Amino acid sequence: MELERVVLETAVELLRRASTQLPKPYIEAMRKALEEMEGEIGKAQLGNILEDARLAAEGSLPICQDTGIVAFLIELGDDFPIRSRLKDILIEATRRATEEIPLRPNAVDLFEGNTGDNVGLQGHVPILYIDLVEGDELRLTAMPKGGGSSNVAAHRMLKPGVGLRGVKEFVLEAVATAGSLGCPPYFVGVGIGGGEDLCMLLAKKALLRPFGERHPDPRIAEMERELLEKINQLGIGVMGLGEGPTALDVHIEIAARHPASLPVGVVLSCWALRHATAVIRADGTVVWEPQR
Amino acid sequence: MRYHLSTPIPEEEIRRLRVGDILYIDGMMVTARDEAHKKALELHERGEKPPIDFRGLAIFHCGPIVKRKGDRWRVVAAGPTTSMRMEIFEDRFIEVYRPAVIIGKGGMGERTSKACQRYGCVYAAFTGGAALLAAERIKAVRDVYWLEELGMPECLWVFEVEGFGPLIVTIDTHGGNLTEEVKQKVWERFESLKASLR
Incomplete structure (x- = not known):
């Protein structure tokens, strides 16, 4: 008992x-982004986010x-x-x-x-x-x-013929579709393979790998780097107002797939990871x- | 430009605002999400009135956490929810009830934008998730309606606010819609980024 x-x-x-508390390295990444960015609207948004995170940690409030x-x-x-x-x-x-x-x-x-x-x-x-x-x-x-960031999760059973390029295109499309709706800057989790359900679970679990840490497989790590760069080039910005970072990190997890299937899941976390x-x-x- | 406005806000003040303006609001703000919009419009269609007159007030897309302390309510956290869900109700809501400002996150679409132009209303974004910042600027809970029926997130909370902001005007009465402009650019960039994928 x-x-x-x-x-x-x-x-x-x-x-x-x-x-009530965000991971410290995550807060540091946002602070750094705030220092580096231009544009008053985006600065105000990121400033509000950091101030809110501070109030939450201090007061032990959500x-x-x-x-x-x-x-x-x-x-x-x-x-x-x-x-x-x-x-x-x-x-x-x-x-x-x-x-x-x-x-x-x-x-x-x-x-x-x-x-x-x-x-x-x-x-x-x-x-x-x-x-x-x-x-x-x-x-x-x-x-x-x-709920806001869960509502912009995306799932598709791709044709295996589209290959990894097709997978990356779908992830980019998913984030573009999410746009302002899921409270960016996002943390993007991607699951590839494993069937229609497992790819979503892998995408969700990808968010648990420590922030900023690349996948141990260098081929996946390279995909993560490329996607992070291109997602940020979409220019959605903080809260979808066009200024500042769109995503702070991208993590990918993989599983074996059926020969006829290429399942991909994309789970987004809002800035409140x-x-x-x-x-x-x-x-x-x-x-x-x-x-x- | 920066503006401090007090409710009820006259239409001519609202029509002065432009996309990108920063706004702070004093006075009365009422929370309303999917269920409250739906119920308020159903009441109107039946010829009945909601318990509060929304004219000139701020409508806040928010499902707050509110705690009861003795006979008073205390707002713990009250950030905006995704406004796009209310897109199917908002144009009619603005037409019928004439609020001055719609506050939420993520922006709204064409229908809301048209209603804002026609009836003199703006949409202003508050930072999504910044629930404690928002709660700090809510000074009192004046009333709560439909709590039993709709539950804590969906009911109408009537807040008294001071300096509620900074809000960014993203839909004005002149046809401007900042979030839609960003969205268009994002899809243009998507096309060229797609071609650049390795």
Whole structure:
């Protein structure tokens, strides 16, 4: 029971950190962009963003009123004592975080309306992604995601014949289509391969790789560099007003594909990049990872 | 140009504004998103009136986080939501209720722009996500309507604001639409960037 309490409190705290603090390297990148840019409209927007992020961190308050749909990524060790109970604990943590932080109630039932506590009536929200790993630890990541940037996610089953050039064109098109709507500057996650569902999940998980870090495969790293450069040349700018950066980073993850398919998913994060991770050991000790 | 305007804002003041102007608002601001727009227009079609007169006020596309403290409401976070979702309602809303300023993020389209020209209204962008900055400038919650029925994000919150801004005018009464202009340029650049892909 003691360990259950630790997991619950850790999950609430992860949601608090994710909702109220941006990764430091990410803030630094925006600060640098502000120094380098010209144009009063864009400067005012980026200035507002940095000021808002400061108020959030200082007051431990949500960066944005849209605190998102709650999701947790779970790496569950073979010998971690809590198994299926974990789901109930994370649901309870979501309710508690909604009340304490507070989070905006964002779980809307198709027939019953807003549930008021960020927990869906069908058991799917909070969204849980579970992976089984070795060891006796639980690695938990809270990743709430706002509606505005989720609405501009894009998915297409390309014809394999279009090749990597076709993939890049689709990503560029997806960001151009998103335009001002998802609160740029964006962090762009791309998933290639794996089928119609997995490419979207890969794109979402790509946002969790530390900001600014390139993919270890140099061929993918090169695609990331090219796309980041060209996305910024689109000139959408901060909040779509045509000035300043359009994207701060692009991360790509890949999986094998069916010979007849070339699935591509594009998941955009708004400037408020929100995730936080901690490792809970079987003995109840908690190691907090820095937000990156 | 920079302007400080107080609600209710007369139409002639609104018609002076140009795309790119920076705006600060004092007075009454009412939040309205998809559901509130829909409900307000349905009331009108039935010949009924909404609980508040929107004329000359600022409409804020926002679903805030508001916390009850004793018998008072406290605004925790109140940034703008994506305005484009309201594009299907806004021209009619402006025609029927005559607000002075629509505040949101991401810009709006042709229909809203036409209504702004015809009825004397502007669209002004507040930085998306900057919810705490916005909350700082909301001095009090005057009223809340439709809370039970529509829920916290979708209901009508009536805020008293001081120096609410900086807002960037992106749709004026002269046919200007900054976000649309940027969008057009983005698609032109897309065509040439597409050709340059390795």
